[in-house]
Amino acid sequence: MTGFLKLLARNRLALAGAIVMALVVLLALVTPLLPLADPDVTDTANRFRLPFSEGALLGTDHLGRDLLSRLLWGTRLSLAVGFAAAIVAATIGAAIGIISGYYGGRVDNIIMRGVDMLMAFPYILLALAIVAALGPGLLNALIAVAAVNVPFFARNIRGITVGLAHKEFVDAARLAGLTNTRIILTEILPNVIPVIVIAMSTTIGWMILETAGLSFLGLGSQPPQADLGSMLGEARSALITNPHTSIVPGVMILIIVMSINLLGDGVRDALDPRLKSGALSRPMAATRVDRRAPVPEATGAGLLEVQDLQTQFHVRDRNYRAVGGVSLHVKPGECLGIIGESGSGKSVTALSVMGLVASPPGVIAGGAVRYDGEDLIGAPYRRLREMRGRNVAYIFQDPLATLHPLYRVGDQLIEAIRSHRPIGKAEGREKAIELLKAVRIPNPEKRVSDYPHEMSGGMRQRVGIAMALANDPDIIIADEPTTALDVTVQAQILSLLDDLRRSRGLAIVFITHDFGVVAQLCDRVAVMYAGRIVEEGPTQGILETPLHPYTARLMACVPELGGGKRRLEAIPGLPPVVDKLPAGCAFADRCTKAREDCRTSEIHLEREGARAVRCIHPETPLREAAE
């Protein structure tokens, strides 16, 4: 609760709203004690006096009545009626909602049908019909406004109650033999009240506005009594000649409703957990770059070269080093595997290449990514966009989430092409069909006008691959493209990728957590742990003699055909959180071979020939393995 209040106070606008609202309420409460003129005494000799004239701070109205006095009394009345309507609507609505939600079944059905019917009206029509039946008057306006808001509360509260009605503590109360009435009053109601209060705080502004509206129409408070709405309504006939009589009550309504809205927004934001975590931020077009250290020089190794890349996530005052200095390269036609557990930084490394890490909170804090020698990290967005899909294309994990659900797959393919060169409608369609053929989708002429949800998972991933191929890129970065698929489909996709690589001379960066997949496809492998490469080398060599204990443990996780009774060993524990990495080896806490010296100082990636390892007590000595 104090946390909630603190959060509310931090929101300066909400605080301002709360203060203004408190002042208005206070003013309304003390109005009878203030030395004000009688609001209903007419004095036609002094009509339409301007604000700041003697004896009338805000002037007088068309009957010479003191506007300040009328304003304060009117505010008092408007607030009272608005609050009363809110309380009536909330009480009746909540009662209906609780009964409907608690009893369920037919009771629920009938009540909710009725609520739906009421909500089918534009609300004011209903209010007008009620006033028409009961006759104009403030009390009747209050009833009408309360009545049209009952369905809103009923529906909200019902939803909450349905959730509660099947909770254990309610069942327990039932088994204890409590009556339904008691259960509702002692178990359900206390849990629903906070929701009612919040719903009231967000609708009370509406209620005040609606009652003021009915009074404005002449259907609410009747002369000489006046709330803000009827003050405005009466002043309307003198709008052009004496606008101040309209502006005074109008501005007051604006102030009240605005402060309530500010407060309501603040309450809503304070209660929304997503706002606190920053999860409601929109990722920008390219990852933010904030490189403090000098950019590494190009070395000319490979077509794509990642040099000492550092990508971080800045969440509030925490700094998660998802990628902590990764260097990689891939040559034309080569397939490089990046392997590691979830959270090891392999996907973030891959997304950093084309600036696709969601930002905020992602920041590229150092290093370089070079395509054919050109640094992409420092490249302007325009250049980056040109190269996305044309030079380096991506295939993502879950093809249902990564394809746009509302566009036909053909149109999505054509768009990929059109983003880089103009293409006509017929030619585009032809090219799309050709691409679908290339990824072995049967019946491509028909499939081209399918929506993603009309395809199977394997089909969708083929479309994802076709989209990556659309502009004949040199490099494809595949981020766990087979993880969401079942095993047979997975094998088909892998062989498709392998064929495409050979026939088109594609370089592939393949990200996975599965050594079986690596063995099938990759020439070289880099093993990642806690944002760093812990081992690198040719696939064959690593499979035969893993050097890093982590690599060895990771390989032990893969079942082998004909492997007999060999135990599948899971690695105990979890990877460290990357905002406070331990000194020394990050894997030490989970490693069976860890010794004192593993935890004392930074361990570097040692390189010998084609092999490299970040371990001071490797499974086999590095030199031996490299030979």
Add this chain to the structure above:
Amino acid sequence: MGSYIVKRLLSAIPVLLGITVIVFLIMAMIPGDPATAILGSYATPENVEKLNRDLGLDKPLVQQYFIWLGNMLTGDFGTSFALNRPVIDEVLERFNGTLVLAGTAFVLCSIFGVIAGVVSAANQYGAGDKIITFAVLLGISIPSFFLGMMMILFFAVNLRWFPVSGMWPIYGARDLSALISHLTLPAIALAVVATGVIARLSRSAMLEVLRQDFIRTARAKGVHERGVIWRHALKAAMVSIIPVLGIQAGFVLSGAVYIEIVFQWPGVGRMLVDAILKRDILLVQGGVVFVAACYVLFNIAVDVAQSLLDPRIKT
């Protein structure tokens, strides 16, 4: 698609019946003798008796309802005693005015609300976002009737850009330009609140969508940021924006009552308020049922639009 529309129309029948039941029950709350209430306290006993017979008010409540419903189905909404003309004629004539006003306001608030929401979301926490957020807050807080009065004062009286009130000039041609100059102020005044609400919801819908994986896919294949925002993200966000548009149409229709009063616009809302003040019960009853039924049909159109946008909805 055709069968989907038919299905939705059929499902609207119980809702329409429910609306008539609710209006009927509200009118049954009228204290005292309804015929006297309708005719006023100066009515002659013969007239009261005749009306009772015509409306079947001497029969039990359920029977009364079916007589009333049957009459309405044949287009007979009764006769307005104050205007001395059939209710349906008056309602249809006035509904035209409301349709022009509320329709224009609805188009305005849909276009500008969505644009403001998208721009706001695309520049989250930037200067544009802050300005729009503040304007939206102001827009949803100002009572439309007060806004309308201030607009008259400023744009019609001080600047003389637009006429003060009415739908047509008293003298002169009733052509499109005359209509537009009369329509501009009330349509804007009516649209402001709904524009604010739509902008707000569009902003949050866009922020929700912009974090989805398919947005990253679009960026990865090199789509321009403009295309990412206005094609990919907006299309997906429309799925949650369209229902909001349907709800806001109801609020625009409601708000039209105030605006019609402020701008002396000849519409249903002003007709209803006048009828209530004159206790012209049959006119109120007929007007409310007619407008509510139109709103139900409009919402079916919204559902159909939604199904056209989203192929995942089974039609």
